[in-house]
Amino acid sequence: MTGPENELFMTILARLEQWKQQSEISPEQHAYLAGLSRGEPFSLFLELNVLLYAGVLAFVAGLGWTVSTWSEQLGDVLVLTVLSTILATCFWYCFSRAPAWSPAETPAPNPIFDYVLYLGGLVWSVELVYVEKRFNVLSGRLDFPLLATAILFFFLAYRFDNRFVLSLGLSSLAGWFGLTISRWSGSQEAVYRQDALLYCLLVSVGGAILQRRGLKPHFFETYLNIVANVLFWALLSGVFNREGYGLWFLALFIACAASLAWGLRRRQFVFVAYAAVYGYVGVSSMFLRGVSGETAILGYFVVTGVAMLVLLVQIGRRFGGPA
Amino acid sequence: MRIYGASSEETLRARRLLTDWAGEGYLTKAQYQVLEQETVFELRTTNIFLRLVLFLFTLISVGATAGLFFVVFLSRPSEQTAGVFFLIFAAVCYAAAEVAVSKARLYRYGIEEALAVCSVGFLCAGMQAALFSGSHFSPRPDAAQFLVPAAGAVFSLWIWHRFGFSYAFLAAMIFVPFLPGYWTASHSEQRLMVAAFYAAGLASVAAVRSRHRFDYLDEGYSVVEAMLWLGIYVAINLQLSSLNILSFNLLVRSWGGIRASAEFAKPFYWGTWVVIWLLPPIILARGFRQKDRFVIAVGAIAATLTLVCNKPYLGWPRHTWDPILLGILLTAVAVLIRRWLAQGPGGIRHGFTAARLSGKDKHWMNVGSNVLGLVSPQSITPEPQTSNAGVHFGGGHSGGGGASSDF
Numbered sequence: 175m176t177g178p179e180n181e182l183f184m185t186i187l188a189r190l191e192q193w194k195q196q197s198e199i200s201p202e203q204h205a206y207l208a209g210l211s212r213g214e215p216f217s218l219f220l221e222l223n224v225l226l227y228a229g230v231l232a233f234v235a236g237l238g239w240t241v242s243t244w245s246e247q248l249g250d251v252l253v254l255t256v257l258s259t260i261l262a263t264c265f266w267y268c269f270s271r272a273p274a275w276s277p278a279e280t281p282a283p284n285p286i287f288d289y290v291l292y293l294g295g296l297v298w299s300v301e302l303v304y305v306e307k308r309f310n311v312l313s314g315r316l317d318f319p320l321l322a323t324a325i326l327f328f329f330l331a332y333r334f335d336n337r338f339v340l341s342l343g344l345s346s347l348a349g350w351f352g353l354t355i356s357r358w359s360g361s362q363e364a365v366y367r368q369d370a371l372l373y374c375l376l377v378s379v380g381g382a383i384l385q386r387r388g389l390k391p392h393f394f395e396t397y398l399n400i401v402a403n404v405l406f407w408a409l410l411s412g413v414f415n416r417e418g419y420g421l422w423f424l425a426l427f428i429a430c431a432a433s434l435a436w437g438l439r440r441r442q443f444v445f446v447a448y449a450a451v452y453g454y455v456g457v458s459s460m461f462l463r464g465v466s467g468e469t470a471i472l473g474y475f476v477v478t479g480v481a482m483l484v485l486l487v488q489i490g491r492r493f494g495g496p497a
Numbered sequence: 498m499r500i501y502g503a504s505s506e507e508t509l510r511a512r513r514l515l516t517d518w519a520g521e522g523y524l525t526k527a528q529y530q531v532l533e534q535e536t537v538f539e540l541r542t543t544n545i546f547l548r549l550v551l552f553l554f555t556l557i558s559v560g561a562t563a564g565l566f567f568v569v570f571l572s573r574p575s576e577q578t579a580g581v582f583f584l585i586f587a588a589v590c591y592a593a594a595e596v597a598v599s600k601a602r603l604y605r606y607g608i609e610e611a612l613a614v615c616s617v618g619f620l621c622a623g624m625q626a627a628l629f630s631g632s633h634f635s636p637r638p639d640a641a642q643f644l645v646p647a648a649g650a651v652f653s654l655w656i657w658h659r660f661g662f663s664y665a666f667l668a669a670m671i672f673v674p675f676l677p678g679y680w681t682a683s684h685s686e687q688r689l690m691v692a693a694f695y696a697a698g699l700a701s702v703a704a705v706r707s708r709h710r711f712d713y714l715d716e717g718y719s720v721v722e723a724m725l726w727l728g729i730y731v732a733i734n735l736q737l738s739s740l741n742i743l744s745f746n747l748l749v750r751s752w753g754g755i756r757a758s759a760e761f762a763k764p765f766y767w768g769t770w771v772v773i774w775l776l777p778p779i780i781l782a783r784g785f786r787q788k789d790r791f792v793i794a795v796g797a798i799a800a801t802l803t804l805v806c807n808k809p810y811l812g813w814p815r816h817t818w819d820p821i822l823l824g825i826l827l828t829a830v831a832v833l834i835r836r837w838l839a840q841g842p843g844g845i846r847h848g849f850t851a852a853r854l855s856g857k858d859k860h861w862m863n864v865g866s867n868v869l870g871l872v873s874p875q876s877i878t879p880e881p882q883t884s885n886a887g888v889h890f891g892g893g894h895s896g897g898g899g900a901s902s903d904f
Contacts, residue, residue, distance in 0.1 A: 243817045
């Protein structure tokens, strides 16, 4: 019998009762945990946060759409006044309510604080591009505003301990490096690859220094994840080259080994997954170069697929319990 | 009929709750260590990342093995022959999934999941090729061809029932809209049939899950119920194609959604308009009553979609400031609910609180803020509107929260 009728079957409520009788948990703990198991109280924390996030996103999307469509009819003064008022209000709210700065992880002073800051960051972006494109202050060169925006977002992220704004800062910095997804398939691939590698170097070294100095060390994971993905994409694009791919392949191999070692040592298995997937794509691209027979190609995928499975199962057995 | 023992799955659930409670400080470290010993389970599990990678490589291995078999042993087989072998592959994959669980005790390990998924794929491909070869070139496909999606749906349901994979139930739901096309040409009848299928499923699930309110099966049923509510809503809402979401649009267009107001009879059209306004409060009421996170989420999604689709339904023009109003509404609702809950005794009203009680919530918030912070600036940057534009935005890159966009 495998159903709940099985005599060995014990729900969490029955277990809690048993643990209370065995004095392994106190009656107060039992009452509280049994309540949680029954959904009493039921937390709407996540749902309300998602609603706030969606609200901010919809608001800024509408703002950008309205400004782009009606700027001539509304006039620059009105547009800039409205945008600046929202921006100033957001930043005033955040600076006036923020607790004293601490290098450690700091909870937001109230539940809407993070979203007000995020709104300010997005409105800043809308206003910046509006000013540049309407008045051509920097002669169409968006690299300086992007860098300035990245610096502002990093400052805000570290001041207010906000991961949303940190991600905005990292994407702005990537934009400054010319690393935007739409450009990625362009003809100057080698230049963008170099930009990507420079970006990875700067972000990883910067992140490591800040972590070592104890400045918001919990942000380091965000840095590493972004660096890993950008780095692997850059290296893979080099491996896919028709010529001169050997060095890129070596670099990919080293990056995979480093990612695997880091993931296993720190028990952060997302890095093991990066190493496995990106590494497999790179190695497959190398091995299958010039191979045309269906049998050889399919045989390769059978052998390597099974080999990867065996390897990953061994890793899973040794290191990879549920995270 | 379920392949995993109830006690194993309940023990696994208990272990996860213990870990969560210890992380939140509801249990001391010493208590956790003692209680952990009492929740030992024999299933072999892994973390989500290894699970995904194992799933991927199992798919690659199985697909390549099948391809290699055809290349080596069958040169240019007829469709019927290929179909028969696909059916054999389906049986082998399913048997392998069973063995992986019963012998190797794999639980959400990626391998057994990919094998089960492959068995559904091979079954459908095999039935199509073996029973209806050549009919896809025919201008009028064989009416009996409905057996292919029907078999896919039934087998997916079996996989869900046997292994408990919620996405197998989703697969079964995806097969369902392909069925009515073989029975009637009317799009309104097709939609009603699909909604009726989902409603029947919903009634069955609602009846069964009441017996499992506090055991390990409840979460699985919760996901399934939420998917069915969403399925009914999507089947009924004729204006979802007006949303500018590419992938979703393709799915809805393929179902005749783009012809909305022109094609459907007026009573049906306005009937669905009434239903899309009625469904969200019903779903939300059910979710709050059951304290069901997934159903509440679907209720909120349905409510938002109704607000977004209302103007297209009524034939009113959309305005650029509509998203601003929607944003203000969503934010206001979130703030008001939070405040109202916080003002209750102990921050609780009617059994609900806005406070965080689980470490999982914080984890999802961190993951979400990292991912969405990178993705959202690009997704919200509007496309240029040439008709009105004195100034135009364009594209929008991820850099600078959209700051690299062109006006």
